[in-house]
Amino acid sequence: MPWRLASTDEDFEDRFATLLGAKREQAADVDAAVRAIIDSVRAEGDAALLALTRRFDQLELTPATMRVTEAEIEAAYEATSPDTLEALNLAHRRIAAHHRRQLPADDRYTDAIGVELGSRWTAVESVGLYVPGGSASYPSSVLMNAVPAKVAGVERIAMVVPAMRGALNPLVLAAAKIAGVSEIYRIGGAQAVAALAYGTQTIAPVAKIVGPGNAFVAAAKRQVFGHVGIDMIAGPSEVLVIADGDNDPDWIAADLLAQAEHDTAAQSILITDDLAFADRVETAVERQLSTLSRAETAAASWRDHGAIIVVEALSDAAPLSDRIAPEHLELAVADPEALFATLRNAGAVFLGRHTPEVIGDYVGGSNHVLPTARSARFSSGLSVLDFVKRTSVLKLSAGQLRELGPAAIELARVEGLDAHGRSVAIRLNL
Amino acid sequence: MPWRLASTDEDFEDRFATLLGAKREQAADVDAAVRAIIDSVRAEGDAALLALTRRFDQLELTPATMRVTEAEIEAAYEATSPDTLEALNLAHRRIAAHHRRQLPADDRYTDAIGVELGSRWTAVESVGLYVPGGSASYPSSVLMNAVPAKVAGVERIAMVVPAMRGALNPLVLAAAKIAGVSEIYRIGGAQAVAALAYGTQTIAPVAKIVGPGNAFVAAAKRQVFGHVGIDMIAGPSEVLVIADGDNDPDWIAADLLAQAEHDTAAQSILITDDLAFADRVETAVERQLSTLSRAETAAASWRDHGAIIVVEALSDAAPLSDRIAPEHLELAVADPEALFATLRNAGAVFLGRHTPEVIGDYVGGSNHVLPTARSARFSSGLSVLDFVKRTSVLKLSAGQLRELGPAAIELARVEGLDAHGRSVAIRLNL
Structure with missing residues (x-):
């Protein structure tokens, strides 16, 4: 059973604050283990990297076989079905087109007393892109991380992806080819982050590291931060759907489950002004759940972190939404623009009944790497700005x-x- | 004696790499102490904050006296000399004018198939501004941190500044009044960072914390990061001066010493193509050093971290400069624009012989909070962009x-x- 709250409940404020404050993720304390891994890669380079890959990924590599060859990438691309290639190419084109609009313009000007000032933007020279292995090895994430870097003008994108017992997702290689990734190494974990940050005999160091990963990867990114740049540390995914009673409850239920299936720690919240609709959505979620291949994950997420909040009027949803500061926000209401104008904190907003959040995950064009865990109060999704830096000018x-x-x-x-x-x-x- | 390197030396690459890699700062390991301080402020609020202030700042406060009163701020402003006020106001006007140009524009558009996309920018709602106490309590830093936030549209700026035994720098209060800071609290250290991040009975929490501080403050900012946003963790200041032999060696020596006087860990580097000029600058530095009130600090910085690098041609300076990625870069050469065009990594650049870096510290208009420790390879100085966030839009x-x-x-x-x-x-x- 998900949380049920009504804004008219006497204890609403308390329960809403509890919902907001609930920790969905237990951070494993891997700091010491990660520190040892980084130290060993810094000290011994390739030798440490290969030994750690043998131990953690059960994979025997040499400096020569760490890098995925052109022939392997080509073969993965060729083996990809035409439908999938077409979808990846459509996504690539739309992501690239949207992100090209984010390129900041240089600004040189002369002020009233003749002083010359300005801001000049240049691309980060080299970027490391972490791609998780196993079932979370998503080609869409390769596009979402690599395309903004390419658009920014980053010359070198070095991708790392762990290959447990040698297995690589060919779609990840195909997406890397489409996105123009420069180099791919079949390594992962904290040791791959250390190799990207400090370099080894085989892997040249990069200036910034981006991309999602497990607790080891996140801790390693935190530890190398400062020596290199990093993107955000992403938490479990979230959606807030604000919906009136005129929606099809099955559509909204499907949207809530699309977040829930990611992770048992994911969170799906519905805010509606219609109690009967709330009940219909809850019923629809239960019905749809049973048919999902990831039913167990989705059910756990919905049971532990899902929430349905009933408010008296949709306008009451805005201040609650700003406190949640959701990663994804769907406005499935008659006048989504009017509601959007009253809102402030959200990573990405999806307007109207025909814009399910999933479109933004894949082919909308906007980025799916977005601030989680209420950080949309102070940060933004991944963009071209993450791959450029500004030099201020005075003369x-x-x-x-x-x-x-x-x-x-x-x-x-x-x-x-x-x-x-x-x-x-x-x-x-x- | 500073480092002396010549690009024609056989061991130049080794020595330059050693100079680049030299650690100038020993990071004190205060993580555990800071964690305890933060936990105690989270658990006990005002009571912990007051107890910690008594212990660390030897100052007895109550919830009512934590906040600096309007009357105190007014009195500090009234006590400031007209010359100083005029200088602060000039700096404020110029910083505000420059930063207003950094406000990002919203972008809503319709693509070829009619899909609506966009980016909408909104201000962070509330910001905490840390100002150090004692001799590093600089009014210029108050302006540099608060003005971009005000220009961005941040509604609430809560400033904290430790008052050892009750002492506050009145110029810091005057600068806060000029910049439009909303609230000032006479607290500091990790306990002030914790109060801003989590709130107490008296201090409402903020969404982001900026400003420089000691090892405790830096560690506290790292630990609260994620729950709130933070700016960069600043290291000791640096300048690289690229100068030809046509400069007055005394001017260049003064510029090198202006960085060196900040901190024994500060770094001043000269790159020149004229060996005789290099010698004249070194002599001028020695001569000027003796007359400085902070001679001891400046001498230690110059002796331990200062460097003079002689190259065969000024064009050889560019790749070295990009590897150093200096916080401040002065181009004291005949054609600074041409040299600038070949450079990539620098926080701020100062063009020509009449643009000493110090102008940028105070009244140029650009920000003096800039990336240190080679982080200009992947990050930028403080700007309006640090106080806004972007919501992507899809319809x-x-x-x-x-x-x-x-x-x-x-x-x-x-x-x-x-x-x-x-x-x-x-x-x-x-």
């Missing part, structure tokens, strides 16, 4: 330095920084 | 869902996600 003439210099000297004086003051004063013969 | 009609849906269903199928496929198929009667 003064002697005359402009004479105009602005005295204020700088005064502030250096009150901050007790003599040499700061002198660096300006010496140019003004002061 | 399909029934017809467009019919067009894109089959590709999404195909990708869901190959990824083994039944409910994903159903969420689309059910709307298409498939």
